[in-house]
Amino acid sequence: MSFKFTEENLKRLENERKKYPESLAAVMPAIYIAQEQNGYITNEVMTEIADVLGIDKVDVLGVVTFYTMFHTKPVGKYHIQVCTNVSCMLRGGYEIWEYIKSKLGIDNMEVTPDGKFSIEEVECMGACGYAPMIAINEDYYENLTKEKVEEILNSLK
Amino acid sequence: MERIVLPEIPNLNQIDVYLKNGGFEAAKKAFSQTPDDIIEQVKKSGLRGRGGAAFLTGLKWSFMPKTTDMPKYLCINGDESEPGSFKDRQIFEYNPFQLIEGAIITCYAIGAKIAYLYIRGEYHKWIKLMQQAIDTAYEKGFLGEKMKSTFGVDFYCDLYIHKGAGAYICGEESSLMNSIEGKRGYPRVKPPFPAQKGLWGCPTTINNVETITNVPPIILKGWEWFSKIGAPKHPGTLLFGISGHVNKPGVYELPTGILLTELIYDVAGGVPGNKKIKCVIPGGSSMPPLRGDQLEGVRMDAESLRAAGSAIGTGGVIVMDEDTNLLKVLLRITHFYHHESCGQCTPCREGTGWMEKILKRIEQGNGTSKDLDLLVSVAQNIEGNTICALGDAAAWPVKFMIQRFRDEFEKYVKPQVVLPVPNKVHSMRFTKISLDNIVLKS
Numbered sequence: 001m002s003f004k005f006t007e008e009n010l011k012r013l014e015n016e017r018k019k020y021p022e023s024l025a026a027v028m029p030a031i032y033i034a035q036e037q038n039g040y041i042t043n044e045v046m047t048e049i050a051d052v053l054g055i056d057k058v059d060v061l062g063v064v065t066f067y068t069m070f071h072t073k074p075v076g077k078y079h080i081q082v083c084t085n086v087s088c089m090l091r092g093g094y095e096i097w098e099y100i101k102s103k104l105g106i107d108n109m110e111v112t113p114d115g116k117f118s119i120e121e122v123e124c125m126g127a128c129g130y131a132p133m134i135a136i137n138e139d140y141y142e143n144l145t146k147e148k149v150e151e152i153l154n155s156l157k
Numbered sequence: 158m159e160r161i162v163l164p165e166i167p168n169l170n171q172i173d174v175y176l177k178n179g180g181f182e183a184a185k186k187a188f189s190q191t192p193d194d195i196i197e198q199v200k201k202s203g204l205r206g207r208g209g210a211a212f213l214t215g216l217k218w219s220f221m222p223k224t225t226d227m228p229k230y231l232c233i234n235g236d237e238s239e240p241g242s243f244k245d246r247q248i249f250e251y252n253p254f255q256l257i258e259g260a261i262i263t264c265y266a267i268g269a270k271i272a273y274l275y276i277r278g279e280y281h282k283w284i285k286l287m288q289q290a291i292d293t294a295y296e297k298g299f300l301g302e303k304m305k306s307t308f309g310v311d312f313y314c315d316l317y318i319h320k321g322a323g324a325y326i327c328g329e330e331s332s333l334m335n336s337i338e339g340k341r342g343y344p345r346v347k348p349p350f351p352a353q354k355g356l357w358g359c360p361t362t363i364n365n366v367e368t369i370t371n372v373p374p375i376i377l378k379g380w381e382w383f384s385k386i387g388a389p390k391h392p393g394t395l396l397f398g399i400s401g402h403v404n405k406p407g408v409y410e411l412p413t414g415i416l417l418t419e420l421i422y423d424v425a426g427g428v429p430g431n432k433k434i435k436c437v438i439p440g441g442s443s444m445p446p447l448r449g450d451q452l453e454g455v456r457m458d459a460e461s462l463r464a465a466g467s468a469i470g471t472g473g474v475i476v477m478d479e480d481t482n483l484l485k486v487l488l489r490i491t492h493f494y495h496h497e498s499c500g501q502c503t504p505c506r507e508g509t510g511w512m513e514k515i516l517k518r519i520e521q522g523n524g525t526s527k528d529l530d531l532l533v534s535v536a537q538n539i540e541g542n543t544i545c546a547l548g549d550a551a552a553w554p555v556k557f558m559i560q561r562f563r564d565e566f567e568k569y570v571k572p573q574v575v576l577p578v579p580n581k582v583h584s585m586r587f588t589k590i591s592l593d594n595i596v597l598k599s
Contacts (some may be wrong), residue, residue: 011426019315019480022338024339025337028319028339032322034277048261055339059339063340066324066342067323080280082318085239085240085442085493086241086442086475086486086489086493087400087401089198089489090402090486091402122324124238124241124242124493126246127239128400128401128473128475129243129406129408131406139282140282142480
């Protein structure tokens with residue numbers, strides 16, 4: 001599957017590139033833009049990023065595999081991230097995690113067969129005072145209970 | 158009490174409101190003075206870094222070389238990944254312009270033309286809010302080349318957001334720089350320090366978001382005013398993030414030196430169900446935990462907490478009530494550090510994994526008393542033997558939790574086997590034989 005940045009995304013990337021004295025520094029914004037366009041990062045995506053920025057492909061690979069927010073496999077339409085770190089754990093983070101796992105019938109980093117949901121047990125998301133919390137794609141949901149989580153999951157179409 | 162970082166002014170995140178309340182006046186005042194004057198004032202104010210190490214901010218700025226033909230950079234650390242810490246997002250949301258103003262003054266003081274604001278990737282909402290604020294500042298001429306005419310000064314700087322991508326280690330200053338450079342977030346060996354060789358080998362200063370946000374009021378109201386707030390050796394206010402077993406968790410801005418008990422009982426409303434406190438981590442998960450009976454009289458500033466056997470860290474207070482299973486807490490914390498270790502240094506990469514394995518074994522009911530000693534020994538072999546402070550951060554909770562809660566951890570491990578009949582074969586091994594009694598045949 002070949003991958004090419006869209007015209008619009010190339011412009012965005014060019015804007016990001018201008019912020020830094022070296023092209024390599026724009027690799028993280030580039031991966032973000034590519035992930036937005038393609039859903040996840042494949043070999044072809046990394047080749048395209050390397051070509052566009054004029055950097056080595058191995059540098060792209062190194063960065064993609066280091067950071068947890070870059071996905072090398074497809075995630076669901078709704079990527080549910082559940083925090084189970086200390087502050088959330090003390091206020092029932094694991095109950096939420098177990099509940100979501102059993103409700104959707106999938107485990108960590110798995111996707112439901114219809115491709116709608118994927119779940120990830122994440123480290124502290126910086127919402128400790130509003131624990132327990134989950135994040136769905138880019139949005140935070142805080143001060144949760146099982147009932148609230150059920151409501152949120154049912155509202156996702 | 159006056160709030161410095163998060164004043165109680167509604168809609169302060171709107172530029173008009175911010176300008177009405179003395180916004181960018183500090184920057185104007187700063188531009189009428191020399192950069193050295195600014196550094197001197199910040200030094201005298203006693204402002205200390207809010208990111209964990211509590212290093213004197215003015216002193217850090219003064220390390221920047223005065224004469225260099227290389228560009229200089231400012232990095233503002235908003236990675237905020239320390240479990241228990243959730244303060245910077247309040248600044249992004251409620252007071253972004255004061256952060257921008259602080260960045261401008263800092264750039265002027267250290268002579269930087271570009272500032273990078275590193276925000277953790279998960280904070281999509283706050284990145285958007287902050288970007289909007291930055292765009293507004295550019296439009297109104299408070300950032301970029303327009304600054305020259307706005308302030309009537311021969312100086313301008315740019316502020317860019319660099320979005321992280323989910324790596325705790327990038328909160329460490331040198332790996333933050335590597336991350337901005339587009340590399341894996343590996344910490345660098347120090348020295349050279351960032352002021353000598355930072356971003357792209359150029360002189361760089363790295364400060365926490367909260368530290369930078371403290372700068373404009375110091376310049377505007379004077380260092381004397383600031384130095385009189387809170388604890389004398391660690392003046393100002395702190396954004397305390399209280400989480401865990403309290404009735405009113407959240408972020409509270411209070412003067413340093415406030416009693417920890419006051420913070421928990423009066424400010425955060427005490428423990429639900431009036432339960433007793435078993436354990437408090439006073440500064441984010443990597444700081445040594447305190448026992449419930451150690452809290453009396455402990456004040457929340459760098460010096461007092463050090464004396465009490467912990468550290469101020471990021472001011473993220475995690476409270477655990479008497480029913481908390483500390484083994485599970487410690488296992489979760491250790492799992493976190495194992496996951497977040499970047500893998501450069503062997504003691505940290507392997508040690509955090511070992512500690513997690515041993516703790517899992519204990520959790521499954523197969524641990525012995527010796528395992529507790531082993532855990533402490535592993536922790537001590539990580540501590541101080543790594544490039545960055547993540548090693549210490551992983552070791553401290555294990556070492557201090559086991560030392561301070563030994564009786565509780567003894568309950569989770571199997572009791573020592575006591576044989577009903579003395580085992581003669583085994584006891585022979587421990588019979589002391591003096592070497593003098595052994596005659597070697599010639």
